[in-house]
Amino acid sequence: MSGEHLNVKSLTMYYRTLIGEVKAVDDVSFNLSRGETVAVIGESGCGKSSLAKSIIRLLPRNVSVYKGIILFNDLNLMDLDEEDFTKKIRWTKITYVPQAALNSLNPVIKIGEQMIEPLILNQKMSKDEALERAAKTLKTVGINEDFIHHYPFELSGGMKQRIIIAMSLLTNPELMILDEPTSSLDVLTQANIMNLLKNIKRELKISMIFITHDVGLSSELADKVAVMYAGQIVEFNSAEAFYRDPKHPYSQKLMESVPTLRTDKKLDFIPGSPPSLLNPPKGCRFADRCPFAFDKCIKDPPTVNLERGFNVKCWLYGEE
Amino acid sequence: MSSPLLLIEDLKKYFEIRRGFFGRKGYIRAVDGVSLTLNRGEAISIVGESGCGKTTLGKTILRLYEPTDGKIIFDGKDITHSDWKSLKWYRRETGLVQQDPFGALPPFMTIKRILEEPLIIHGIKDKREREKRVNDALERVKLTPVEDFIGKYPHMLSGGQQQRLVIARSIILEPKFIVADEPVSMLDASVRIEILKLLQELQGKYDLSIIYITHDLSTTKYFSEKIYIMYAAQIIERAETRDLLANPMHPYTRALLNVIPDPDPSNRFIIKEVPAGEPPNLMNPPAGCRFNPRCPNFMKGICDIKEPPMVEVSRNHQVKCWLYG
Numbered sequence: 001m002s003g004e005h006l007n008v009k010s011l012t013m014y015y016r017t018l019i020g021e022v023k024a025v026d027d028v029s030f031n032l033s034r035g036e037t038v039a040v041i042g043e044s045g046c047g048k049s050s051l052a053k054s055i056i057r058l059l060p061r062n063v064s065v066y067k068g069i070i071l072f073n074d075l076n077l078m079d080l081d082e083e084d085f086t087k088k089i090r091w092t093k094i095t096y097v098p099q100a101a102l103n104s105l106n107p108v109i110k111i112g113e114q115m116i117e118p119l120i121l122n123q124k125m126s127k128d129e130a131l132e133r134a135a136k137t138l139k140t141v142g143i144n145e146d147f148i149h150h151y152p153f154e155l156s157g158g159m160k161q162r163i164i165i166a167m168s169l170l171t172n173p174e175l176m177i178l179d180e181p182t183s184s185l186d187v188l189t190q191a192n193i194m195n196l197l198k199n200i201k202r203e204l205k206i207s208m209i210f211i212t213h214d215v216g217l218s219s220e221l222a223d224k225v226a227v228m229y230a231g232q233i234v235e236f237n238s239a240e241a242f243y244r245d246p247k248h249p250y251s252q253k254l255m256e257s258v259p260t261l262r263t264d265k266k267l268d269f270i271p272g273s274p275p276s277l278l279n280p281p282k283g284c285r286f287a288d289r290c291p292f293a294f295d296k297c298i299k300d301p302p303t304v305n306l307e308r309g310f311n312v313k314c315w316l317y318g319e320e
Numbered sequence: 321m322s323s324p325l326l327l328i329e330d331l332k333k334y335f336e337i338r339r340g341f342f343g344r345k346g347y348i349r350a351v352d353g354v355s356l357t358l359n360r361g362e363a364i365s366i367v368g369e370s371g372c373g374k375t376t377l378g379k380t381i382l383r384l385y386e387p388t389d390g391k392i393i394f395d396g397k398d399i400t401h402s403d404w405k406s407l408k409w410y411r412r413e414t415g416l417v418q419q420d421p422f423g424a425l426p427p428f429m430t431i432k433r434i435l436e437e438p439l440i441i442h443g444i445k446d447k448r449e450r451e452k453r454v455n456d457a458l459e460r461v462k463l464t465p466v467e468d469f470i471g472k473y474p475h476m477l478s479g480g481q482q483q484r485l486v487i488a489r490s491i492i493l494e495p496k497f498i499v500a501d502e503p504v505s506m507l508d509a510s511v512r513i514e515i516l517k518l519l520q521e522l523q524g525k526y527d528l529s530i531i532y533i534t535h536d537l538s539t540t541k542y543f544s545e546k547i548y549i550m551y552a553a554q555i556i557e558r559a560e561t562r563d564l565l566a567n568p569m570h571p572y573t574r575a576l577l578n579v580i581p582d583p584d585p586s587n588r589f590i591i592k593e594v595p596a597g598e599p600p601n602l603m604n605p606p607a608g609c610r611f612n613p614r615c616p617n618f619m620k621g622i623c624d625i626k627e628p629p630m631v632e633v634s635r636n637h638q639v640k641c642w643l644y645g
Contacts, residue, residue: 037588043508044479156598186369187535191579191594198591213508216538216581221588239585257510259538260582261565267542269513273478 004071005034005207006175011068013054020278021064024050026231028068031309032224034174037201037208039222039239041215041254043274047231048211049099052177055209056096057085072175091118095168099179102160105152112148115167123171133170141166141196158189165196169204176200177209182217194220215258219243224310227251230275230285235312247312250286284315292316323396325496325529326358326381331390333373333380337603348602350376352553353390358497363523363530365540365561367576368550371599374533377550378499381531382414383407395496412442415490415498420506421482425474431458431485432470438493457488461518480511484518491522497529505536516543538580541565549573552600552610555630559637569639571595571615609642617643 013025024047032038040048053059055070057077070077077089090096098104106114115137116130125133135145141162152160161181168176178197182190198221200206210221218225225242227235227250235248246252256268272289275281281288287297296315304317331354334347350373358364368374379385381392383399392400399410418424425434435454444450455466461484463469474482483503490498500519504512520543522528532544540547540561547564549557549572557570568574575595581587595614600606606613612623622642631645632638 195591216583219583219587220581243583243585257513261538262582267513270510
């Protein structure tokens with residue numbers, strides 16, 4: 001027993017395109033205890049969404065490499081065949097809120113009918129039973145249960161996002177993967193949704209993987225932080241340590257580029273742009289933008305252990 | 321004191337809509353009585369949520385829309401109702417940077433052609449002169465070495481580079497002011513700062529005035545001297561940036577400031593207070609103060625009956641709220 005709720009080890013997912021193999025997720029490891037939230041942060045194109053999809057096994061059709069270990073309640077999900085995975089894990093134990101999900105509601109089907117699909121297909125509930133569950137779940141996300149009889153166009157963006165979150169709560173999951181759940185919402189609506197997620201976390205004790213590009217926002221939920229750069233996790237740290245004193249030079253530069261309201265600090269940006277995942281540079285992938293780069297950085301940096309099982313992938317912190 | 325570059329007085333822009341063929345006429349009041357001044361070389365921010373009319377305000381100021389009422393005075397000239405043809409000089413003095421750089425760039429034109437077009441339209445016939453100005457503009461936005469970029473198409477650039485190109489296009493005629501409408505909201509954190517710094521640099525070097533339209537209060541601090549907060553088509557608070565961020569007066573401004581998270585591990589233990597509800601429909605805004613149905617300081621019999629006046633609470637700090645007057 002490792003005691004971890006989710007333990008991802010060396011997860012790798014590549015896919016093949018006409019111009020070469022995209023190394024979207026490259027040897028990624030992190031873990032999560034029950035009821036905890038890990039925030040995965042990074043710039044667009046760093047592989048955050050691919051990581052989410054690799055965990056819930058929604059792979060692109062042209063996937064070429066998919067390996068590693070995903071221990072979920074000490075069961076290696078990689079050992080499950082597709083049928084078992086669909087029946088026992090996806091949309092039951094682990095649910096997923098994809099990016100821009102609020103546009104994914106079908107405009108011509110009533111909300112209740114859209115919500116109950118996984119209950120009828122996977123859990124073999126009767127329709128009435130499922131609708132009752134849907135109505136109850138709507139209440140937990142702060143929406144009047146009558147809305148199961150309404151159509152999506154009758155709702156505002158914030159309400160749609162609540163419905164999507166309700167859909168992912170419907171099966172009493174143990175783990176929710178949220179991919180930029182507030183990215184197209186206004187500030188006040190966003191704050192409302194974050195409050196909702198905090199309540200879900202507190203009361204239902206659901207573990208969460210919270211994917212975002214917004215460092216400030218990530219601190220609203222995160223107990224742990226995983227910083228992704230060019231397909232790899234370069235720093236995996238506790239929220240307390242990360243927001244006060246990030247270790248990896250990329251994390252530090254990223255933090256410097258976050259404007260703050262309450263403190264005075266100088267803003268800075270990272271010159272250059274992230275490498276292509278088609279052909280990432282050898283050695284440290286951040287080296288050519290890194291202010292601290294030195295001769296060792298041409299070799300792949302070691303994953304150096306910090307306190308309490310956290311780590312940073314950088315030559316500055318020691319030898320292999 | 322020199323006169324302001326741009327003076328907007330009680331500007332209104334209504335869009336007529338009709339429900340059904342014989343339906344009754346209605347108006348969406350997208351901008352409803354906005355006044356502002358923009359001094360030479362100054363940057364101001366207009367902050368509001370989506371649907372509050374901030375983009376329409378920007379476009380009306382640029383005279384891409386004709387105002388329904390009010391006044392636009394640029395450099396001492398009244399251009400409120402000037403017709404399209406006689407506005408050509410105004411187009412040369414102004415520029416627009418949109419939110420989505422890729423959508424704003426024609427995909428079939430090379431960078432050179434994109435930047436040359438405004439020069440051709442505005443009658444710069446000498447080819448060598450045009451080439452020089454294209455090169456200058458690219459250098460100003462740091463798309464260098466210029467030779468590497470000039471033959472490329474927009475899709476070959478990264479998001480940040482595309483936005484630089486849009487900025488280059490907006491300044492190529494050496495305008496006096498530009499409207500930057502959410503210029504960084506589609507970009508990554510680090511690129512965002514890069515673009516904002518670039519705009520700031522251009523502002524300083526070429527005495528450019530900028531109206532920065534955004535939903536993100538946290539970037540305004542680094543960028544503008546004044547902030548105007550917009551809610552439901554009206555300006556509800558205006559002040560100097562530092563003053564507004566330190567002393568927000570209007571309950572709406574306070575709510576906005578309260579919910580923006582700074583990176584801090586203690587955030588996750590706090591449930592924030594957020595005003596209930598949604599911004600009103602601009603076809604039929606609530607009577608009295610437009611924020612009254614959501615306001616935590618709502619006073620019955622006052623806020624829901626009479627529209628609050630703009631009150632000057634301290635020097636250069638005005639707020640449209642009954643709590644103060």
